[in-house]
Amino acid sequence: MKKRISVITLALRSGDFYARQFQDIFGDLAEVRAYSTGDGSVEGIEPSDLYVVSTDAFEAAEEARQYVPSKGQVAEIHLTYAKDVVRDLKKIPKGTRVLFVNITSQMAREAITQLEQLGVNQLHFEAYGPDLAVPSTAAATALWEGIDLAVTPDETSLVPAGIEKIINIGHRPCTPATMIEAALRLGLERILEEKRFQNYMKSMAACNYSFEQMFKRSRQLESRFDILIEILDEGMIGVNEQGEVFAINQKAREITGVEAGLAMGRIGGRVFPYIPFQKAMNEKNKLPPRLIRVGSANINLTVVPVLWRGECIGAFATLQWFNELERRQNELRSQLRHKGYRAKYCFDDVIGHSRAIERTKEILKKMALTESPVLLIGETGTGKELLAHAVHHASKRREGPFVAINVAAVPENLLESELFGYEEGAFTGAKKGGRPGLFEFAHKGTLFLDEVEGMSPAMQVKLLRVLQEQEIMRVGGNQMINVDVRIVAATNESLEKKVEEGSFRRDLYYRLNALPALIPPLREREDDILFLLENFRSRCGGSFELSEEVREILMEYTWPGNIRELQNVVEYLSFTGHSQIGPEDLPPTFPPSRQPLRPLKEQITEIGQSLETTELLNTNKSLEFWYVLGQMYKASEEGTFIGRESILQSAKECHFPLSQKEVRTILEEMAGKGLAKVGKGRGGSRLTPAGRKMWEENAREKENFNQMDY
16 A cells, blocks of 8 residues: 655745655655645645655744644655765855855755755855845845855745856755655665665765765665575564564565565564564563464474563564474485485386387396496486486395485585584584484495586595495594495486596596496487376376377477476376367477467567457557567477566567566566466576467557567
8 A cells, every 4th residue: 555645845846846756766655745835735735654844844843733643754854965966066166155045044054054064165155045134235236246156956036136147956855864764654664775765875965974874784784684584494584672573584475375565564463473472572582492383284483582782672483384394404314304215116117118218227127236336327307316216126235225315406515414424513503412424324225326427526535435445434523434335326417528627536437437327318218208198197187188290299309308398298288178189288388380480570460450359358468568478479489488688689679669677577467467487587487378378369559560570
C-alpha cells in the first residue's frame, strides 16, 4: 500500500518543487502532495503518513497543530545546494559584492551561512528579502551601491531594480538527511539502497562530512550483514528492541512461507506466533533448541537475544527443517548420508541391450573381481555413479561399505578433513573427540571419487600417498592409520590432457588409470534410446505414445545430456496430458524439427493476420513485451536459452528502443504468469509451454514491426 506524504511550505512553488523531489526518490512507494500556507491550500490537507514541513511554513507551533495531527509523523525540510551550483559560485572573483535574494531576509541569511560552510566564502554577501524595510528609492540605491550581481534560488521577481546581473541557482534541494529521515519514519529504508537515492546523494554538496561518513559506513555494514544471512544454510529472522522484524533471509521465507514484504517492520511475535522472541528478550538468555510445527513440517528452532552493555537490543531466531538437521551438522557428508554405506545398484540395474553398453558391462564385471583402481570415463549423465555401485556390488568387497563423494564439490580447505578426518582441536569448529574421514568409513570397502579431475594439486599428492601406502593421518593427528580401501574414480574430462597441461599429476593418473573403462554416451547406444524411454515412462506412470515424427527426432538427436536428459524429457512428456506426442509437445528447450526457421518479422506478420480474431488478445501488452516474447520464442525454436544481454543486443541491431530495466521487468512479469522460467546470472531464460502458446496463438501489432528487419 502506498504511503501518503504531505509537503507543507509557505510558497506553493517551493512546495511543488520539494514534492517532486520526494516523488522522484520514493517512486511508486508513496503518493506526494504539496500544500501552501501562503495561498491557503493547506486548509484542504488530507490525513497523511508523514507531514514534511518547511521552516517558514508556520509562524508558531500552535498554527501547525491546526493542520498536523498531534500523533502525526513530522519531518522538517532542510535545504542544501547541488554540487554544480557550489562549483559555479566558487568561480566568481574573490571580493565580489553579491546580493542574495530570497523570500525573506532571514531565509537569505540562512542560505548565505550555508554557502559559506560549503566553501563559498570568497564573496561579500548581502541578504535581501521583500520584508527588508527600505525607506525610499534613493535609500535603496545608496544601500545597493556597488552591487551589480544578485544570486537567488528561483526568486528573480524579488530582485531589486538596478541590479544588472542575476544568477538563478534554482530552488535549493532537500538534504539527503531529510530524505533519510522520511524513509525511516515511513519504514521504507530499502529506498536508501536504490540507485536513484545514491545518485541523488552524490549530486548534493556535503555540508556534514561526519554524517555522510557514518551513513556510508552504516550502509556498508548493512550490506555485509544482508550478504551474510543470505549465504547461511538455515533460516534466520531478526527483530529489534521493539520486537519489529528487520531481517529475514531466503531460507526463513521458504521454511515459514512468509514473504519479506509481509514481515519487515511488523511485530515478530504477531507474524510468527510460534517464535518466542519476547521471552528470549525478557530473560536475556538463549532459549534451548526446540521442535515446533510449521505447516506440515517439523522445524528445529533456536532463539538468541542480542545484548549490548547488558541491555537487550533485539533477538535472532534460527530455523532448520528437522529432517535436515543431522545433514546440516556436517553438510560435506551429505552425499554419504543420502547414499548410505552400501551400494544400491548392481549390473542388472544398468538398463540397455545395445552392443556398446553390453560390452562395457562385460568389461566392468571382470574388473570388479580385481583389487585394482577402476577409472570410469564418460560424459555427464552417462551413469558413471550407477556403474560404480555395480562394480562394488560385483566385487569381493560387496559386504563392505560403499562410500561416495564428489571431490569437485568440496572446497579445497575442507576436502582434506573430509577424506582423512581430523583430531579434536585441529581447527576452529572441530568436533569434540574429532571425526573419522571417508577413508576410514570405507575401510574394507570401496571409495568412489566422482569428478576426480577437480582435485587440487596438493590433494592429489596426499591421495597418491594413500594409494601407495594404504595409510592416512588425520588432520591435526600424529599417528598413521592403516586403511584397506579400493578406489573407483570417475571423470567427464580428459585426464590425459590435464596431465599434459600440468594440472593433474602424471603418477596419480597412472595409479587411477590401472583399469580404465569408457562409458558410451547415449548417442552411441541407438538401440537403447526407445528402450530406455519406455522404461522411464513406466516408472513415472506415463501413458503416452510417440508419433513416428517424434521417434525420428529422438533417434537423430545427439543427447548431450545423455541418459539424464532422456529421463527429463520422458518426465516432461508424461505431464503434457496428451496420449499422442507430436513435435509440438516436446519440451521448449528441446531442439525443434529440422524445418528451417523463418525470419521473426515473417512470423510476426503471419500471426498479425489473426489480430482481430484471437480470443486471448485482450492482454494489452506493450510492443516491448511482444518483442521480448518473440526473441525468447525464436531461442526456444533453436533449442537454446537466451539472456537479457542477448535480447538487448538483438534490439540494438534492429534499432528497437529497449532498456535493460524494461527487459528485466518484462521477464519478471513472464515468470510471474508462468510464461517463462527466468534463470539467474548468465544461465539465461526460456519459455514455458504456456509462453510458446501465447506467442503462437496471439497476434501482435504487425504494422509496428513491418518497418523492422530482423
